[in-house]
Amino acid sequence: MFLNYIKLAWRVLARRKFFTFITLFGISFTLGILMVFLSFLQSELGTSAPMKHKDDFVWISQVQLIRNVIDTIPVVDSMMQNGAMVFDTVSYDYKERSSGQSNSEINCQLAEKYLIGLPSAEYVTIFNSSYTNDVFVNGVKITINALMGDPNYWKVFNHKILEGRTIDQDDMDNAAQVIVISTKTAREYFGVTSGVLDRELKMDGKTFKVIGLYPDNSKIVDIISPDAVVPYTIYNMENQDSYYFGGFGAMLKKRDGATTQKLKEEIYHAASTIPIDHPDNNWEMNEVNFKPAATYNEAYAQGIYYEDKAEDSHQIMSFIVYGLLLFFILLPTLNLINLNVSRIMDRSSEIGVRKAFGAHQGNIVVQFIVENILQTFIGGLLGLILAFLLISLINSGGLLGDAILKLNTKFFIYSFFGTLLFGILSGFIPALKMSRLQIVNALKRK
Amino acid sequence: MIKLKNISKVYRTKTIETTALNDIDLHVAKGEFLSIMGPSGCGKSTLLNIMGLLDEPSNGSIVVDGQSITKYASKATAKFRNEKLGFIFQSFHLISDLSVIDNVELPLLYRKISGKERRRLAAEALESVGLINRKGHFPNQLSGGQKQRVAIARAIVGKPAIILADEPTGNLDSVMGDEVMAILTRLNEDLGTTIVMVTHDERMAKKTHRLIRLYDGSQVATASLA
Amino acid sequence: MIKHILKLIWNKKGSNALMALEILLSFIVLFFVLAFVFFNFERTSLPLGFETKDRWIINLDNVEHMDSLEAVQAITNLRQDLLAQDEIEAVTFTSFMAPFRNSQWSTQNDENGFTFETMIVRADADFAKVLGSEILEGRWFTEEDGNRKDDAIILNKRFVDSYYPGQSRVDSTLLLDGPNTIVGVIGDYRYTGEFQEARNIVFAYRPYVKNQSFVVLKMKPNVPASFEEKLSSIVNTATKTSGSTISTLEKDRKEDSSESWILVIALLFICGFLCLNVALGLFGVLWYNISKRKSEIGLRQAVGANGFDITKQFIIEILVLTFAALAIGIFFAIQIPILEVTEYPNELFYKAIIYACLIILTLVFSCALFPSIQAAKITPANSLHED
DSSP, X not given: OHHHHHHHHHHHHHHOHHHHHHHHHHHHHHXXXXXXXXXXXXXXXXXXXXXXXXXXXXXXXXXXXXXXXXXXXXXXXXXXXXXXXXXXXXXXXXXXXXXEEEEEOBOHHHHHHHHTTXXXXXXXXXXXXXXXXXXXXXXXXEEEEEEEEOTTHHHHSOOOOOEEOOOOHHHHHHTOOEEEEEXXXXXXXXXXXXXXXXXXXXXXXXXXXXXXXXXXXXXXXXXXXXXXXXXXXXXXXXXXXXXXXXXXXXXXXXXXXXXXXHHHHHHHHXXXXXXXXXXXXXXXXXXXXXXXXXXXXXXXXXXXXXXXXXXHHXXXXXXXXXXHHHHHHHHHHHHHHHHHHHHHHHTHXXXXXXXXXXXXXXXXXXXHHHHHHHHXXXXXXXXHHHHHHHHHHHHHHTTTTTOOOOOOHHHHHHHHHXXXXXXXXXXXXXXXXXXXXOHHHHHHOO | OEXXXXXXXXXEOSSOEEEEEEEEEEEEOTTOEEEEEOSTTSSHHHHHHHHTTSSOOSXXXXXXXXXXXXXXXXXXXXXXXXXXXXXXXXXXXXXXXXXXXXXXXXXXXXXXXXXXXXXXXXXXXXXXTTOGGGTTSOGGGSOHHHHHHHHHHHHHTTXXXXXXXXXXXXXXXXXXXXXXXXXXXXXXHHHOOEEEEEOSOHHHHTTSSEEEEEETTEEEEEEEOO | OHHHHHHHHHHTHHHHHHHHHHHHHHHHHHHHHHHHHHHXXXXXXXXOSSOOTXXXXXXOOSGGXXXXXXXXXXXXXHHHHHHTSTTEEEEEEEOSOOTTOOOOOEEEEEETTEEEXXXXXXXXXXXXXXXXXXXXXXXXXXXXXXXXXXXXXXXXXXXXXXXXXXXXXXXXXXXXXXXXXXXXXXXXXXXXXXXXXXXXEEEEEOOGGGOOXXXXXXXXXXXXXXXXXXXXXXXXXXXXXXXXEEEEHHHHHHHHHHHHHHHHHHHHHHHHHHHHHHHHHHHHHHHHHHHHTHHHHHHHHHTTOOHHHHHHHHHHHHHHHHHHHHHHHHHHHTHHHHTTOSSSOHHHHHHHHHHHHHHHHHHHHHHHHHHHHHHHTOOHHHHTOOO
C-alpha cells in the first residue's frame, strides 16, 4: 500500500513538470538556506568539540560593584473634610535603587579565592583571554591572540591535541615559559603545521618553549579558540587594576547531579562574602557580584543584548532567532499550500473516482501527504546540495572571518526532521480540503 | 438572418484529418425557430459554434444579420457577439462564484451601460423567466431547470437578434425541459427572436419551425414543420 | 467592471484569503528587510568624519598600570621617538574612544534645566590634524588650552544642530561638569564605525600625556607594512612591554564594516529568494486558476468579451487582491513611524513601505501578465465544448 502511494506520487510529480519545478525550487532553497542558518547557529553556539558539554558550564566574565542607595519616599494620606484637604497620616516607603555601578574583568586572586572549591563545581578554569601580542617573523607581523590559562582549560574546551601535551600543574607552579599553539600559529610562525615541539617562540619579550599543538577551530569567541595558550602564572599580577578588577574570567563545570542553577546560586553566595570595604573600593560601592554567571548560550546572548540578566538576554535572542525562523519558513509554506490547494482542484475528478471506488477520507489525506513528503524530500536533498555549496562558498571566501561552517550528523538529523515537518505542514491543509470533496461534485468538475 | 455558404470544418492533427462539417449551405430566416438534429459527433455543435462566431470555418463564408464575418478573434467580432447573439448551453456554464443576477448581468458588463441600468435589465430578464425571487442565490443552490432558466435570462438580457442554444434541454428532465422549451417558443413568438437550437430530442424539435438533420458533417434532410 | 471583480473576489474569499495572506506576509518581510537595508545604507552614506588612509593605530599596553609620573615620562618619550621617524607625519594620543573601538562614554546632563545627551571624547592638540577632522567653526585645541581656568571643548555639528539650531556657539559656555568654553565646531567623528549611528559629541581637551590608551599616527604616503616591526620596537621600548598592538585604520574599517555588509547581503539574498519563491508560486496558482476557469473565459467571450477584456479582468482581479493585502500590511507597518515605536527616523519606514509596495506590485503584475494573456487566447469553442 505504502509503496503504491510512493509510486503514485512519483508519477504525479513526473507528469506535472512545471509545477514540480516551482515546488522543488521553493522547497530546496528554503531548506538549503535553513541548513546554512542551522550550521551557522551550530558554529556560533556549537555543541561539537571543543564545546562538547557547554551546557554544563557556568561562565563568569566580570565582577560587578554596585552602589545601592535607599530612597525615602514620604507617603502622605490625606482626606477631604468639609471641602478642605486634611492631612491624616504620614508613612515612609523605602526603595532601593542602584545609583552607580562598575563592571570589569575579574582580579585573578579574587577569582582563585572565591570561585575555586564551590560544592556544585567539579572544576574551575581561570583564564585571561586578552593576551594579544604582535610578533614579527622576517618583517611580517603576526598577531597572536593568546590565552593565559590553567590545566583545567583543556578539560573545559576539549581541543584535540595533535602533538605533545597541555599545560600541567608543574608549569603553573614554576610559572614556566611554555606555550601550546594552534596549527594556525605554527603555520604563521614556523611555516609548518607539525613537528614544532620544543621549538622556541618569542613573544612579549619572553621566550616560550612549544610543548603542544592543537588544531584550529572555528573562531567565534577568543576563549574557545585562542591562537596559543600559556600558563597564567607568567602574568605580572601587579598589572591588575585593583583588588576587584583584573583581566580574568572563569568557567565552572557543574558536578554530576548538580544543576547549573544551583551552581549559579553558589556563585552569587560566594560573591556576597567578598569584602566590600577593601581600600580599592573608592567609589562607595556596597555590593559585589559576579557577572554574568551564565551558561554559554546565555553569555553569548548577553554579548549582544546587554540586558541586566543574562537569562533575559538569552530570552530575547531566542525570541528573535525563532521569530526569524518562523517568518522565514511561513512564507514558503504558505506558498506551497497555495500551490497545492490549486492543484487539488485539478485532480478533483481523480479524487472523485478514488472515493467512488472505496477510498475513504483518511486514504486520500495519506496519499496527498505522502506525495508532499516525497516531494519535500527530493527538495530537501537538493537543498542539502545547495547548503553544501553555499557553505563551502562561505568558508572558502572567508565571509565570516575565521569562522568555519560545518555539516555534521546532528545537523543532518535536524535537517531531516525540519524537512519532514515542512512536508507535513504544507501538505496537511490541502490534503484535508481535498479529502472533503463530495464525490458527486468532484466527478462533475472537469 | 444567417447565411452559411459552403461551410467546411476540418480538424487536423499530425496523423488524422477529421472532417466535422462538409460543405454546408444553410439559410436561417429572420424570426425563424430552427432545430438541428443528428447523432453524436455529427458536427451539430461545431455548426452552432460557427454560427455563433465562436469557431472559425476552414472554408466557406458566413453572413450574419447582413454582415459578412471574416475575422473571428477580433474586437469587432466580440462586440458583434455581444450585441447580436445570445448563447444557451447544455451544461449551463454559469459562473459558480457569481450570484444569479450577477450571472445574468454578465453580457451587459461588456457594454457601456450604467450599473443601475444593468441591474434593471437583468432583473427584467430574470422576471421573464420567472426567477426574480432567486436573484441573490448562487448557481449551486438551484435545480437544473432553474439554472437553465438563468442561462436563458443571461442570453436574452442583451436583447440579441439571434439565440443559439446547444441542447438546452439535454441535462433536464422532461418537465423542466418543457418549461425551458416554452420560454424559448414564447421568446420566438413574442419578440421575433431568431433561434437556432441543437437537440437530441425529437419531441422538442417538433415544436420548432424547421428541422435539419446532420450526418457525418453533411446536411441530409430538411423538414419544414410549421 | 471593478465592482463585478470585487464581487468575484469576495465570493471566492476562501482561496483568495490564502493568497492575500501570502502577499501580506511578503510585504511584511520586505518592509522589515528594506527598512533595515535603507537604515544601514543611510548610515554608511554619512561621512565618517575622519581619514583612514595612511592612518595607523597603536593599542598601548601597560602604560596605564605604571605610576603616573612614569606613565607621563613613557608617553613623552614615545611621542618624541615617533615624531623622529621620517615615515610619521603627525601623532595624536587618545583615550578609549579611538577609531573603530567600541568603547563609549556618554552622559546625560541637566544643568539649570537645559538637558542634553552626548558622548564625551578626550583629545589632544594634534587630534584634528592626524584624523583630518573638518573644522567648521572656530579652531581645534592648542596646548595653551591646558592652561585655562575653565575647560576648552569642541562640539560636533550634530550637537549644535540638536540643541542650538542655526546659532553660532563658539566662545559661549556650556555647563558640563563645570563651565566649559566652546572653542570650535567640527563635522563629525563616527569612531564606532560606518554602520553606527551618528551621535552628539563633546570633545574635551586633555594634554597628550594623559591619553594613555591609543596612539593614532598620520603616516607619509606609501609607508610599507614592514615598518610595523620598527614601530613595534619603538613602542615596546617606551612602554616596557611588548603587549601593544599595531593596526591600520583602513584594515580596521574593512573588518568593522564587513560584518554589517555580510548581514545586509545575506538578508537581501534571502529576501530575494523569498520574493522569487513567492513570484513562482503566484504564477503557478494563477496559471491553475485560469485553467480552472476555462469555461468561464469561454462564456465571457461568447457573451462578447474580447481578449483584452479577459486579460484585464484577471490582472485587475489579482491587483485588487494585492491592494487589499497591502492595505492591511501598510496599516500595521505604518504604526511603527506613527507611534514612534523606534528611535529611528520616520522617513525610513515610509520609504520602506513605498518600496515594498512597489516591489510587490511589480512582482504580482509580472506574474499575472503571462497567465492572463494566455487566458485571452483560450478559444470559446474548445472551452465550452460539451462532452
